[in-house]
Amino acid sequence: xxxxxxxxxxxxxxxxxxxxxxxxxxxxxxxxxxxxxxxxxxxxxxxxxxxxxxxxxxxxxxxxxxxxxxxxxxxxxxxxxxxxxxxxxxxxxxxxxxxxxxxxxxxxxxxxxxxxxxxxxxxxxxxxxxxxxxxxxxxxxxxxxxxxxxxxxxxxxxxxxxxxxxxxxxxxxxxxxxxxxxxxxxxxxxxxxxxxxxxxxxxxxxxxxxxxxxx
Numbered sequence: 001x002x003x004x005x006x007x008x009x010x011x012x013x014x015x016x017x018x019x020x021x022x023x024x025x026x027x028x029x030x031x032x033x034x035x036x037x038x039x040x041x042x043x044x045x046x047x048x049x050x051x052x053x054x055x056x057x058x059x060x061x062x063x064x065x066x067x068x069x070x071x072x073x074x075x076x077x078x079x080x081x082x083x084x085x086x087x088x089x090x091x092x093x094x095x096x097x098x099x100x101x102x103x104x105x106x107x108x109x110x111x112x113x114x115x116x117x118x119x120x121x122x123x124x125x126x127x128x129x130x131x132x133x134x135x136x137x138x139x140x141x142x143x144x145x146x147x148x149x150x151x152x153x154x155x156x157x158x159x160x161x162x163x164x165x166x167x168x169x170x171x172x173x174x175x176x177x178x179x180x181x182x183x184x185x186x187x188x189x190x191x192x193x194x195x196x197x198x199x200x201x202x203x204x205x206x207x208x209x210x211x212x213x214x215x
Contacts, residue, residue, distance in 0.1 A: 010118040018084060018114055029062060030110040030127075033086035035141060041078035043110065043129060051111075082138055083110045084117075084126035088145070103146040106134070108159075112200040119203065123148075131159050136170040143174045152198040153184035159196075160185050 006014065014020075021029030027044040034040055042062030046054040066072040088104075104124045107113050113127040124145075128134040131152065139147060149167055151159040160182065167178040184192075184202055192202065 006115060006118060014114045014118050017087070017117055018110075019086075020114070027057075027060075030083050030129075031062075032081050032083050034081045035085055035089045037086060037089060040081050043083070045110070047111075081141065082106065082126040082128060084113055084124065085141060087124050087126070088141070101145055103148055104142050105148050105150055106139070107150045107199055108134075108152050109198055109200075112198050115200045119200075131162060134163060134166050136166065136173045139166070139170040139178060140173055143176065147176075147178045149178065149180045150183070150199045151180065152196055153188045153193045153202075154196045155190070155193045157185055 019031050019033065021031060021042065023029060023044055027046050029042040029044050031042045032040040043059060044062060044065075045059045046057040048054050061078065063072060063076060063078040067074060067076050102122060102124050104126060105116070105120075106126050106128060107116065108128060108130055110127040110129060113125040116123075117125045128138060134149070147170075149163045151163040153159060160180065164180050167180045170178045184197070184199065188197060188202055195201075
């Protein structure tokens, strides 16, 4: 994942950080692991050599494959979580107090979270897997951390407005503010919005180094 944007060393670190897997047919498994280290499910996606999604092959879930193989009971329903949630367990063992906790940044794409974890390593990067997947319940395990949402962009600003609504609901549930970055809404060009780019697309824009130094 991301071989046009990451060195081999970065890819190795990121793959280890997120405990990425690979299927026998070449899919990348983005494991969803909770704060206690329990594997909830794994999203399987396929990529072309240029790091972009292979849209000829549909994403699937590890749990669905295990049901098909008879290794999980028929009708099994996975209790999914944010991709990267397990990293909070690592951070809590590392930091000395709440004030030194890093901010948690949530994006849509698992691949983007993996890339950003190397580009801006001072943050904890997570992904929800899609615009409409994000909700207050999914964010609740992040209580006690500063949370910043980075939605993709689009011509009408629908993604941004949708996640603003989620942030408001999550703020009420968690008893703390949840922030939504308007970076892409402010800075993306009309063409980029038409292409519905995400944060990694914007930062790199085809270049090997990110175009801005900080978020």
